[in-house]
Amino acid sequence: MAAEKLQTLSKAIQNIEKVRQSRQSRIKFNDKTITMSHGSGGTASRNMIEGMIIKIFSNTVLDKLEDSAILQIKDTKLRLAFTTDSYVVSPIFFPGGNIGEMAVNGTVNDLAVSGADPLWLSVSFILEEGFEIDELRRILKSMRSAADKAGVLIVTGDTKVVQRGSADKIFINTAGVGVFQKKNVLSSANVEPGDKILISGSVGDHGIAVMLAREALEIESDIQSDTAPLNGLISALLETTKEVHFLKDATRGGVATVLNEIALNTNYAVAVDENAVPIRPEVNGACEILGLDPLTIANEGCFVAVVGSNDAETAVQALQSHSQGSDACIIGEVLEEPQGMVFLKTAFGGYRVLDMLVGDPLPRIC
């Protein structure tokens, strides 16, 4: 009886394992048209990037697929971090921020999580015919103040205007350059079993703030986007903590996507204690109503850190003593197996797998 059960279970796991392997090993990209899923940061985006874009552009720097390209200047010790990102949020003004602030902070953060000090940004605008100059001015001013706050300079830029209907008010692209001054090389290749997983702040605020600001949902709340430059907080962490192995800001796709990328890239498991994850009750409430998982919701001012276990407490203290890191805590650890899997010990005492999102988070019907 037990042997029979074992066989059945083994077969089940084998079948499920097939899905995982087919997803990982041969990423195929046969889609005919771009759908919104390709922009969600989940598996559909990953398939497009790894199944098509990387194959065409392939080179040693790009193929690493880190948040920033790490560029070694020939015959010097100088290493640069270089990154770019485009911002297309609706509504463009939301509680806690706007598209411009996000565009500055997002690129600053992509540089900072690679371990570099962000220094210079470029900014490009695609503007829709009819867009109000007053709104543009407001956006520009908040970009200036975000750049000042992060200690970066906006040093070059471009503007284009397109016909009404060809863009949604304003699209912004920013690119950024940073310089490595510290010794830390942050990469998922450093991650080892036993490492602790830290989170720098409460999760889900940005995504839910934007979702609630969209017209269709009539839920009143005071949830604010967490959009903020993280370079100060990251410096505070790197200055005090030696064993920081890897950092990543948990933007599109949320903490779940970051943890799955860690599990897939290292082929270790990530175990998370659901009780330990800091989530504001308002955010949790909105997620309950909409049938969404806060761990898959986008953040704009929160990162995941993988830290050697001996240094984990030091790291938590370093983060907590910074004004932006008061909610920082350990939420889980890296394990040997099950390989490539992220799982959650539920607050209820059971277990479940925490997967990457397939496409955009879609609210459930009932």
Place this chain on the structure above:
Amino acid sequence: MKYVDEFRDGELAQKMAAEITRISNGKKYKFMEVCGGHTHTIFKHGIEDILPGNIELIHGPGCPVCVLPMGRIDDAIAIAKTGNTIFTTFGDMMRVPGSHGSLLDVKAEGADVRFVYSPLDALNIALQNPDKQVVFFAIGFETTAPSTAVTLLQAKADDIQNFSVFCNHVTIIPTIKAILDSPDLRLDGFIGPGHVSMVIGLSTYEFIARDYQKPVVISGFEPLDIIQSILMLLKQHQTGKTVVENQYIRVVNPEGNLKSLQVISKTMELRPYFEWRGLGHFEVQGLRVADPKACQCGEVLKGVIKPWECKVFGTACTPENPIGSCMVSPEGACAAYYNYGRLSLSAKRRELLDAGV
């Protein structure tokens, strides 16, 4: 969070699970949770890890997204492609595959498909776009039917001419009856749908206890609700009485919601038959099973096979490219298994291996 935290008390759950272990005394029981919302809760909180191994949960057909046949999706897509039309739908219908793509795909091709949180939002879109035809893709059991009905009445009262509903509402009782009449199934009771019962009340289920001698406990959607319902089902077995009980008393009134039933009957009527994905056509007398296809959603929905036993599970059918709708909705049994089941299965296997099997 009020009304949530008190129903997620892990310690209390352990106590109830111990009581379930004691009462069931190693005997095997198969209970079906009818509603997809229950399936979702079970996996989200890892309830199967807390229950003793002799209690098996069969994931039933009550996921409105899962039971909709592909032809209905094709119809929806055809309507969405009609010129001058705004097609509105609940979010999770967007990715359900028809025979040639999903609503998300036709949206990408240029159709005006929008997701709404309520049919009343769709009616508002109709008000704001008087020169367009606005169609609402109405799906769901008795839970969502009243909101469609109210919207229709509102549209009539306001004389809104450019709004219509593509009605795919279904009722729960024929589904349960089909399962009970299915020869290949053994069940020891039902965890009954909470929100459907809030509308239809308890008396409609009585034939299950009376004619089929299966206990029914109408259950809430929080993890403690489900564990308590399982305990209540076991206690019925223990005492030998078979009745319809209400665990979800904080929401379900035994008489149901008369106003909801009234608005449904004002706007809708039962059709002679409706095809269910996997379950075939329901007619008044019993059930005809549709032709077998590669996808075994039907057997999964009836609890005859486990999702991973389906021929295409994990090979041709994955959450990215679902063949069966059970893989699409997070409430669908296959998606739930894929997402949450992998871990507990490997844990169980490890236990057996450690025990030297």
